[in-house]
Each structure stands twice: as structure tokens, then as C-alpha cells.
Amino acid sequence: MGEDLAFWWGYLTNGKHLQWYASFRFTIMAALFGGVLALTFGLLGAMALRSRFAVLRGIGTVYVSMVRGIPDVLFFLFFPLAFEQGVEWFVSMSVCGPDSTPNAGWPPCREANWLLSTPEYLTLACVSLGIIYGAFTANVINGAMRAVPRGQLEAARAFGMSDMQVLTRIHIRQMWIYALPGLSNVWMLLIKATSLLSLLQIADIVWWAGQLGSPNFLPQAGLVHGDWRWAYFIALFVFYILVTLLSERVFRRLTAWARRGMPVEA
Amino acid sequence: MDALLAIWSEIPRYGQPALFNLYFAIASLPIGFIFALGLALGRNSNNRVLRGLCSGYIYAFRGSPLFIQFFMFYSIMLALNPIWWRPMELSWLMMNPLFIGPLALVMNTAAYTAEILYGALRTVPRGELEAARAFGMSRTQVFRTVTWPNTIRIAWPAYTNEVVFLFHATALVYFTLPVINAQRDIMNTAQLMFERDYNAFLHFSVAAIWFLAISLLIFFIFGRIYERLMRHLPPDQVPARPRLRFRPKYIR
Amino acid sequence: QDVLRIGTEGAYAPWNFINDAGELAGFEIDLGNAICEHTGMSCQFVQSEWDPIIPNLVAGNYDVIMAGMSITEERLASINFTQDYFPPDPSKYIVITGTELDFDNLSGARIGVQSSTIQAGYVQENFAADNTVVEFATFDQSIADLAAGNVDVVLADGSSLEPVVANSGGALEFIGEDVLVGGGVGGGVRKEDTALLATLDEALDALKADGTVDALIAKWYDGAGPFYAE
Amino acid sequence: MAHILELTDLHKSFGELEVLKGVSISARPGDVVTLIGSSGSGKSTLLRCINMLEVPTRGNVTIDGETVALSAEGFGRHPTDADQLRRIRSELGMVFQSFNLWSHMTILENVMEAPLRVQKRNPAEIRTQALELLEKVGISAKADAFPAQLSGGQQQRAAIARALCINPKIMLFDEPTSALDPELEVEVLRVIKMLADEGRTMILVTHDMKFAREVSDKVVFLHLGKIEEEGTVDEVFGATKSDRLRQFLSAAGHA
């Protein structure tokens, strides 16, 4: 019994597993930075949607509709790759010439090549997540702005507040209450989307789970075992459920705090 | 101009792969819906155990990434293969991506759809339910006469979104399951082509166009059905049509 | 050139893999380090998925592929190879012990391979018509599915399969005749990197001559060889 | 003449709150019994106990000599005979304050639904009766319209037709006009008056004292879950005994 425990403890704390645990940092960073960016893009998008100028409204609408027409995975893959290629194209304009080393595929010459490794990919992944879920956030915030009862704004106007005062003192203050449930949902989406990091060559928790669970037959490579991936994926499944459960709790607290004294419905 | 031409000429290449995405969606939606209805009713029931089980299921599958659910299902099915499927001679079916894909999608969409239906069940006008009960209808009659027609109408816009997002989710299947006999979906094809010539703009755009087109088609068809469902309300009282709504709560 | 960036997969024991300590290890890792030591460059290993490993080389993410990659005509069309550092390695069929297969009239079987490998090409060519070809992203997955009975037979490099059969406790065995596809295993470099190719070839010549390569092969492949002793 | 409705010692609690504290009422065929009382006095609850939309925590309900079978007294009390319950309910036509027409069915379908599904009567016969009833309440032109296309008064009249179409022994009305604008109220009151004149048995909750005076055979004043005063119109309105009732009537603009 004790030996078993010692064995499993040793197994679960070997170098491979430590790397797995360490790789959770990618997921957490992607969620946090992605979340901040999503909120930023969301506020910008909502401003565009509510703008007086038709052009801005058009841009906002296209941005917000984007996520409805195409899968988020597609965008998640496309944006970093496209961004990389865009940068390379930009660099190649000035760098590539007759002297440079030509290249068979992309970019046109090797000097223009931008080498992406984990930090860059992670940054781009955060931006991707920010853009995708920013569109959802924009929609949530826009809806919340509209959900603020007209009477509340009218009363402010009737007392002579300027448009800016109405916006900041009343409209945005009350908007959060209506936005929080929606934001909570977007946050859950974003957390779930962090599972896709491995698609961008990041050795994240999902990639390591696959590695650790794969069968091994070579004693030199470590413990010989069969296919254990199911156990690792179930662990991840449970991990994500716990994380969403926890965030939901936090959001519920936040909502309760934000709407203290407010009517219960809505 | 060249770019547009290139996109245009590449579009047909995704026709066959698109069939796979459509297959995954069509194979999982009806079963998922029936399963979801059971879950929603269970969650709405007075039986605490049943309610707990259904809520737990719905929470688990909405609270975790589909991407991981795919991996999990495949590896579990694989682990079960030597002890169950092979002895029962079911391997050919159980281990087929064309089965596991829809299986995972069914489990997943059932949870999301159940949440939608549950929300709708809760908003069925209480008065109409009471009226039905006051006239002596049995449980099943109340369900037929009031609960179901109201639920489906209330849920339809959100369900339309669920259908579209489930269709999008089919893009994940071949990121996670092995490819058999070069059967590839849109996303996998785009990925493969991209790895050949690194032309992200071309291949991913074409994939996006396919997804977009089919999404719009779904919105159109479901919008039509919605109009029919809502013909009992004067036009100005009909809630926003499906295409105008979207609720992140119901997206994976 | 001071830094030699070596692209490898990290999921193909004993060629290259991640050991329990969480580090890259294997024959090619040792060999790469020996090359670097010989040439005075410093080694940097870059992990890549198998499927896009050649495009990633061409795009410049690393300078040389050392990932148990056989030298084939098809690959030579897009990249160059160093001289082989492992002789032509027969591919082998592996099955669950007791499975009977008639390779002359094989039909209705599920054959597993790693995608984008020479074995995948071979199987597609010879068996695809009457059998189901299942392509996996990694070698490990193909073995996992074989052990679970999801595929009937896997075709892969003998050098990788040997330890699998040896350590499977009799659950898995070889079947049928070996298949010879592809040449030896060498390092892949971009076409235009002729100087690097020369450096690597020169280093391999030296390492073969002083017995380093044979020693490493013997270490990782259960005493195989020597192949390159004069 | 035997009683068609007998409520004996009804108690009803919601959690801690005891809303009905022992109410007994009886009605003979043809009686119009009006329940009055201030808001929260338990009128709706009493009415809903009659057809078991709320199950009384104590006491019994007897319709036309048949007592609704209930489990032992206390919380979680429930009807024990589902068939009996269904049958008795389909002898009680209930009209709600907020109409509660089934919004996805046409008016005609609304009226025909219960006779068709619950009483399983002949469709053609129901249809004839339904159209007659719609005629009677004055909205036969709207038979194929949906509820949302009707005014409140028309909806309430449709709801009355719906309740009548099951040929109920007793009609129950819970403030049938209080969700209506004054102009629309008139039409509905006229229909109810007509039913009273026809000699239907009705139990009616209302805030409209003038109307209560016109139609009632018997008036029951509920206060805090108890009957504070009951009697004929003349007894209750003419010779008010209790101070509470006097106060209530004066607040209702009817001194």
C-alpha cells in the first residue's frame, strides 16, 4: 500500500508531469490576457455599434456578426497565421531583393521569415481570443446598454445632465448589472476556448495530457505502460468543470454585489 | 483580383468535405434534441435525484470544452474496445469517427439544448398551465396542449443558434479523431492545404466562406419555420427573429 | 553559423522522445549533440508535429530535421538529405499476438499508419482499395489503437517497433515479411543550404569513422550494428 | 334542494403563512355566491381550492355530493384519485383574471380543446356547441383569430365560452374584469349577468360592489382568511353587522 502510494507519487511528480503542471500557466495566461483583451475589444465594438456614424456602426455590425457565421476554431487558427504572414509580407517588401535567399514557399525570401515560438504564439492566441470573444462581449454590452430602462436616462436628462454625464453617471453604471450575466457566459466560453492552444503548437495542458497518456514500450524512456490517455483527458474534463464552477461562483458574487439595492428582475 | 479568382476556383474543392460537416451536424441534432428534452424535463421535475443528475450532466457538458470531450470520448471508447466492443463485435461501429463524432456531439448538444429547453419550460406562461389543469387535463395532455407548443416557440430562436454553433463545432471533429480513408471535413482539408503551400489567406478564407454560407442557410430555414410557429402573434408582438439574437450562454 | 536548430518530433521512441524527466532524449538527440560538439556549433532542439515537419523546415523554423525521417525520392523533391546516419530500416507489420493475416489477398482489414510517413504512402498504394487505412497523427497513437484492437495491423519502422514487441509482454508480435521502402535515415535540410549540408556530411563522416554513430545505435537499438565500421 | 358545492372547514397555509383559517361555504344549484374582501384576504386561494389548483391543508371540498379524495392532512397533501380529480375538474369551469387563453391556438380551438381531450366528446358536436357559445358571448366573428388579436374584453368572453363548453356544473370566476379597462369591463359583466339570469351556479370573486349587488344570491365577506360576514345582498350590504365590512365597503367607494 505504502509502496504503491510512493510509486504513484513518484510517477506523478516526475519531470514529465512537472512540465504538465507547469504548462497550466499557458492556459491561465491565455484566459486572463484573452479576457482583458476581449473586454477591451468588446467596449470598443459596443461603442462602434452605438455610434452616430453609419460607417462605424457598419464596422461594428460586421465585427459582431463575424463570430456567428464562422467557427471560432477557424478564426483562432487563421488569425495568428495570417498575422504572421502579414508581418512577413511587410518585412519582405524591404528585405527581399536579388541578394537575399529565395524561398520555395512562404515568405518570398528567408530573411523575411519571422520565427514564431511559444511566447509569440501565446501572444497571438491571446489576441485571437480577444478578438473572437470581444465580438461576443460587444454584443452583450450593447444589449445591456439598451436594457437600461429609458426612464432612468430620461430622468437624468430632465434634470439637465449633459449627454456625457448621463452616459457615465447613469447609463454605464447601470449597464454592468445587465451585462454581468452575459459577460459571465462569455468568460466561460473563453475559458473553454483556452483548450485550443495546442493547435498553435503550444505545448499546453492538452498536448501534455496526450503525451503523458500515450503508451510507452521503451524502458529507457521511462515507465512502460499502455494507453492511459483516457485518464488524463478525464482529469482535464474535470479540471475545466471545476474552473467554470468556480468562475460562476465568483460572477454570482459580483452580480449580487453590483445589484445590491436594485430590483430583483432583469 | 487574382486572389478572388484563386478563392473562387478553390471553392468547389470543399464541396465533398462539407458533406462531412453536414453529416456530423445532421446525425447529431435530432438525437441530441430528444435527449435534451428528456434532460430538460428531468431538470424541471420535482424528483430531487433526477433533477440533480440532469443538472449535473448539463453542467458538466456545458462547463468543459468540446475539444476535450472529443479526446475523452475517443480515448474512453478505445479503452473499452478490447473489453466490450470487440467481444460484442461492435468495433466497426463504435470506433468509427463517423460514430464517435456524432456521439460526442450528441452528448454535447444535448446539454446545451437542454439548457435552452429548460429555460423555455420555465417561461411557459403559468396561467396557461393552470388553465389546462383547471380543465382536468392529465399531465401528458397538459404537456401536449400547453407545455410543448409554448416551449418550442420560446426556445426556437435560441435553438437556431445552437444548431448553427453545433455545425461550427463539427470543425473540431478531425482535429481530434483519426482520419480514415482520407475522409476529411472542411477544416481538415483547409489545414492540409495550408501545410502544403502556407497560403493561410486563401485556404482559410474558402473554409470560412463555406461555413458562413451554410450558417446563413440554417438561419434562413429556421427563420422560415419560426415565422410559421409564430403566426398566432401579430407581427409587432413577435420576439426578435432567430438571426437577430445570439446568446453566448448557449455557445460552446 | 553558431546555432544549429534541429527540428524533431519528440514522440518516436527510440529515435526521439520525451523521457520521464521531461527532457528530449533518444538516438537523434544524442547524435545531434555529437554533431554539434564536432562542428563547434551549439544545438537547439525544436519540437514540431510530424505532419508539418517539412513545411516548417522550409519556412525556416529550424535548420535540419532529425526525426527518423527516411530518405525518399518524394522528399528529395522538396528538401535535401545528408548521408544516412541509420541504414535502410525495414518496415514491419505488427499485430496482436495470434492474429492471422494473408498479405497476398488482404481485404477488409484495418491498417494503421502514421500519416505522412513512407509506410502511409506504401499502404495507400498497395492496400487502400480493399482495406481501411487509418492515419494517426503520431506513432504512439497507432500503437495505442492497435493494442486496443481498433486497427488489425500497423506498419511502421522496424527500429521503433522492436522495443514495442519486446516490452509488450507477448501481447504484440510481428507478422508477415518485412517491407523495404525508402532509403536510410538522414537529416533533412533546405535545398539552398548547401554549405550546412556539407558541414553536416563532413561531421557525419567523422562520427562514423570514429565509431560514435555505431556506438549510439548500439546504445539505443538494443545492440544493433555495427553498420558503419570500416 | 341538495347542495351542489360544499366547502367544509378549509385551511390553507403557504409555508408559515396561514391564508385560509377554516372556511365553510355551501351553494345550491343556481346560486350565485360572491366572495368579497380586501386584497390578500384569501379570496383567490379559496376559489383555487375548489378545483384543487391549491390543495387545502385541511378540510374538504364536495361537488354535487362527491368529496374530492385527498391524502392525510398537512403539508404535501395531495389528491389521491387522479381520475376523480380530472372528472371533477372538468365539471368546474374556471375563468381567470388574466384570461389565460392558450395563445398558440385560435379561439375556436381554445374552446374545443378541453371537451375534445378531457371529455373526449364528439368533435362535430363540440364544434356546434362552441360556435353557439361564441355567438352567445358575442365574438363568433373571432372564432378563427388568435387570442393576441383580440381585445382584453373579447379575450375574457372567449375564456368564458371556453369554460362553458365543458358544460360545467359550477362556474368559477376570479376577478374576471380586474385586468380590463373600464370600457371593456362592461361587455364581460353583461355576459356574466346573463349567465346568472340563466340560473347557472357560479362562485365569483369581485371587487365591483355594484356588480356584486346585482347578481349575488349570497355574499361572503372574507377577512384574514375567515368568513367575517355572509348573507344575502340585503343582509350584507343593507344591514352590515361587522365594522370591518363597513370599513371595507366605504373604502370600496360604497358607503
Add this chain to the structure above:
Amino acid sequence: MAHILELTDLHKSFGELEVLKGVSISARPGDVVTLIGSSGSGKSTLLRCINMLEVPTRGNVTIDGETVALSAEGFGRHPTDADQLRRIRSELGMVFQSFNLWSHMTILENVMEAPLRVQKRNPAEIRTQALELLEKVGISAKADAFPAQLSGGQQQRAAIARALCINPKIMLFDEPTSALDPELEVEVLRVIKMLADEGRTMILVTHDMKFAREVSDKVVFLHLGKIEEEGTVDEVFGATKSDRLRQFLSAAGHA
């Protein structure tokens, strides 16, 4: 005495619908002007035109001798001088039918907000005044509660305190009690009555004819966007000239 409010020939259309068709009203300091009329006659619209919540399509509004600057007549007409508009608005205390207290602020914060942000007065001084006003309307105990924690009547009294705290030249009331239960109505009417007795200038939309009689110096009967009849209480209620008004008054239960 000069007029403190003058509305000259106000017209207002919503798209095709012309709601006000040329209304002119004037009030002297201390006047209580009551607007009556059936639903949809344009009373609320008229009141909202005074503080430009609706911009009249034609005509002008003059407060204490200062005319609100508006752009050319027609659709899209708008105030041209934002500073003036803000100043004039902060001289008009508006009380809404549905209170419209800012739900995320306490009652005291609600009362202090406009003097603080718009009039930029001294916080300590405002605070003293706000507490006095809450005392005056009888809800000083609720200063730190949120609106949702108050009854409707208390909320409306808070809204009145809020309007008073900007020291308005004119108070505007749009059916201040019609969202309230009859019992709660009384408290609010008492407060308004008190203000009237103090000699405040008020424009009041109401459905309560009894109350209109009690407080008004001048009664204006609007019908289909026009003034059908106006005058003192005695003139309008006592010696009604127009048939329409007579009909309206009789429907309002006041023959």
C-alpha cells in the same frame, strides 16, 4: 405679474401622427395648472415638451422670460444651445409617473445628484437641504435605502424631494399617482397638496378629478391635441361648456 411659463402654439408630431395641434398655455408664479383629458389626448407629450424631453415641431417654450433656443421648425428640430438647455432643465423639477429614481443610488444620492453634478453646488449645503426635503416628504428614515427597497408611495415622495432639491422654478408632475395603489396614493397627494399650499408653481397631469378640484388654480382640458376648454376650477367643473368635457367628466365618475 409676469408669466413664469409660456407655451406658444406648440405642435408635436410623431411621424405621421400629430399629437399636439397648437397649444398655448401660460402660468404665473404660484399657479397650479392641471392638465386633464382622456388617454392619448397629448397631456404627457405637452408636459414633456416643456423641458424638451420631446422637442416640439412648432412653437416655443418660454421659462421665466427666457425662450428655449431651437433650430428651424420641422422634423429633426433640436435645441441649439446646450448650456441654456441644461440650465433651463435644472430649473424645472420633473416628477414621473413611474418615479424613475436611479436604481443604483441610495435615496439621498438620488436627491443630491443633480444639484451636485449639474448645478455644481456645495456638497455640504446640498446634503443639509436634501435631508430637510426628505424630512418634509416624510421619508428621512429611508435616506440610505435603495429605491427598490421602498414602497411605490415612498419612491414617489423621494422623487418629489429629488425634484425639489434643484430649487426649481416650476414643478412638473406627470400622473404622479397613477402607478400607485389607492392606499399609497394618499401620501403622495398630501405632499403635492402641501406644495400647492406653499405657493409653488406646478404643472400637473392627473386623472384624479377630485384632487384636480382641490389644488388647481387653472384647469386645462386637452382633447385630441387641442385645448377644448380651460379656466378656473369653478368654470371648468362648475359651468362646463363643452360636451366633450362633460362626457369626459361623467366617465371619470364625476358628473
